[in-house]
Amino acid sequence: MTASRYVDFAVREARGVSPLYERLCLAIARDDDLLALLETVPADKRQPNLLLGVVRLLGGTVERFEAFHDFTVANWPAVEAGLRSRATQTNEAGRCALLLPVLAGLPQPLALLEVGCAAGLGLYPDRYAYRYRGHRIGTGEPVLDCDLTGAEPPDRRPEVAWRAGLDLNPLDVTDPADLAWLEALIWPEHRHRRDRLRAAAAIAAADPPLLVRGDLVDDLAALAARAPADATLVVFHTSVLYQVPPARRTAFADLVRSLPGHWISVEAPDVLPLGDLPAPPDGALHNVLALDGRPLAWTRGHGQGMVWW
Numbered sequence: 001m002t003a004s005r006y007v008d009f010a011v012r013e014a015r016g017v018s019p020l021y022e023r024l025c026l027a028i029a030r031d032d033d034l035l036a037l038l039e040t041v042p043a044d045k046r047q048p049n050l051l052l053g054v055v056r057l058l059g060g061t062v063e064r065f066e067a068f069h070d071f072t073v074a075n076w077p078a079v080e081a082g083l084r085s086r087a088t089q090t091n092e093a094g095r096c097a098l099l100l101p102v103l104a105g106l107p108q109p110l111a112l113l114e115v116g117c118a119a120g121l122g123l124y125p126d127r128y129a130y131r132y133r134g135h136r137i138g139t140g141e142p143v144l145d146c147d148l149t150g151a152e153p154p155d156r157r158p159e160v161a162w163r164a165g166l167d168l169n170p171l172d173v174t175d176p177a178d179l180a181w182l183e184a185l186i187w188p189e190h191r192h193r194r195d196r197l198r199a200a201a202a203i204a205a206a207d208p209p210l211l212v213r214g215d216l217v218d219d220l221a222a223l224a225a226r227a228p229a230d231a232t233l234v235v236f237h238t239s240v241l242y243q244v245p246p247a248r249r250t251a252f253a254d255l256v257r258s259l260p261g262h263w264i265s266v267e268a269p270d271v272l273p274l275g276d277l278p279a280p281p282d283g284a285l286h287n288v289l290a291l292d293g294r295p296l297a298w299t300r301g302h303g304q305g306m307v308w309w
């Protein structure tokens with residue numbers, strides 16, 4: 001089970017995106033020592049991204065499997081503590097390129113409320129620049145590249161009147177420890193994503209969002225009630241619901257449908273009931289972009305591409 005999870009991650013998420021992680025996860029899947037250690041933590045703490053991020057945060061290497069193995073075994077108490085206390089909180093500003101085609105078409109201005117916001121870097125779609133297959137929108141850094149097919153690229157950035165985030169553990173981009181965790185979660189070869197994180201963090205630090213510690217079911221309605229009434233409320237989330245138990249996902253979907261405004265989700269196809277979906281473009285893991293529960297496009301994990309239906 002744990003082994004197949006690492007193989008699946010290697011083949012469907014890392015292949016073609018991070019050769020280092022692909023090789024490493026295939027090797028972990030064959031290693032009895034590491035599998036036995038992983039079996040000692042709860043199933044949701046055995047996630048490849050979490051293990052790799054924790055080991056890198058502790059100073060371990062992911063370049064060579066033997067060194068990774070020896071570091072992880074020798075430092076298991078610290079690795080285990082990291083797995084138990086942390087969750088994957090990758091905060092990828094690039095996912096705003098997936099939201100923009102929908103955000104640009106809604107009545108402006110917008111009141112953005114992101115659930116599972118991590119450090120809130122998804123709350124600045126109006127400040128980033130975009131390049132959809134050469135079609136440029138906006139100026140400055142970071143520039144979010146997205147290989148969009150099947151739809152015309154958006155022609156404007158949204159107007160944002162209010163931005164707020166909700167997370168079980170909000171991160172602060174001005175705190176060096178939080179920034180180190182966010183960097184450890186970026187895959188090793190992805191220098192462009194590290195540059196993007198720093199550029200997006202500078203934008204957030206200059207105009208910090210309202211970030212609230214809380215649960216996406218228990219605390220959403222109270223935060224939504226703080227949004228200005230003269231803006232279109234947009235509740236959105238990207239790569240969050242896989243961390244939420246199924247019954248709570250259903251409660252969340254029911255709740256968000258009861259709120260005014262719109263709901264945008266970018267999530268794995270198995271976490272929300274979205275009806276029949278067309279076949280994905282290939283065997284890689286694709287998420288589904290949906291507006292108000294209506295599926296619209298397949299999307300890649302870090303915002304690097306989307307196929308509109």
Ligand SMILES: C[S@@+](CC[C@H](N)C(=O)[O-])C[C@H]1O[C@@H](n2cnc3c(N)ncnc32)[C@H](O)[C@@H]1O
Pocket residue numbers: 087088089090091092093095115116117118119122166167168169214215216217237238239240243244
């Ligand atoms: C993988 S991160 C994605 C962060 C951000 N949405 C992005 O795409 O860059 C998932 C985030 O969801 C948060 N989260 C998980 N369960 C949650 C819950 N029940 N309520 C609020 N936030 C939650 C985690 O703390 C984490 O920051």
